[in-house]
Amino acid sequence: MTRLNKFISHHSTYSRREADRAIQEGYVRINGEVVTNPATQVDEKNDEVYISGKKVSTVEKMTVIVYNKPRGELVTKKDPQGRRTIYDTLEKPYKHFIPVGRLDFATEGLLLLTDSPRVASVLMHSALERVYKVKIKGPVTEAMEEAMREGMHLEDASAGGHGKSDIEAMTFAPFYAFQVQKNRHDYSILKIAIGEGKNREIRRFFAHFGAEVADLKRLSYGGIELNNLPTGKTRFLSRSEYASLRDFIKEEEKKQ
Structure with missing residues (x-):
């Protein structure tokens, strides 16, 4: 009801x-x-x-686009400090679109936007797989790998968070998957898949182990891939991506 x-x-x-x-x-x-x-x-x-x-028809006409967000843009309508936002780059037809979650100022990559508040809400609160490429300063340790496999809870998760954030404790679910692509003393590169989108979650996770995230890029969201989309550009979903998305939304709404 x-x-x-x-x-x-x-x-x-x-x-x-x-x-x-x-x-x-x-x-x-x-x-x-x-x-x-x-x-x-x-x-x-x-x-x-x-x-x-x-x-009033419940068969909703929705549009979803993929935007390859560059570093240095905020996912917000307007910034009091006058910093650049995604809406400074997005073309006029998409100025009213709603972002599905957020990528922080220094994170780049795939951001979904939609003209449907309902679709945005369902996707933001889902456990759909988000895949990222992460570059950290320093090596990947056994303790990191164990936490990625098993998950962890931190009473103090302020490290890696925004300076003005009031978040303290945070629980990190086990990663869906991870692959260490390069493991060196000075820096390492990983590909990770998670099912949550908490505030600066990845940066907080690695900061707990003393590893600063140097670069972070989202490659996919719920099976929708960034592929070769140029930075700062948009694309529509494919027919198959739309079909999968509609099926997912129907199933999620049945649970409510």
Whole structure:
């Protein structure tokens, strides 16, 4: 069950405020009956909702794009300090798109954006595999590998975090997979796959072992690959990527 105003804003071009107004002014019917309370519960599978005689369809038209974010851009609409954001680079048709999670200022690579708040929410809160290429200062140790395999909990996970972050404790789930591609005394390179997207999670993980992350690049998200997309450029999902994404979203919503 979903609140009527939320149902309308998710499945139409109406904002939540516009949905409230339409409901309160008597333009909305559920199964033929006028409803004026925005908090009325809607059964998305069985109820039929109409606004001014037009049915609100739950078959959502969504657009998802892949953006190859460069280092030095913030994933935010506007920065009080005047630093560059992704919306300074994105083309005009995508200025209103919602980022699926965030990549920090110094991280580059694949960022998904969508015009659907529902899709963004489902993906952000999923355990879909995120694959990264990581360069750290120093060697990969046995303790690091054990933590990648087994996971770990830190009461103090401030190292590697943003200076203004108020996060203290953090639990790191076992990595889905990892591959040490280069292991040297001065620097090492790994390819890792994780299923979470916590605040500066990878930087905090390696900082616990005294290893600073020198470079971090996301290569894929939920099977959607960056491939050879140039830095600062976008692409649409392929037909097969869209099909897989829709199937995943349907399955996730069944669990709710």
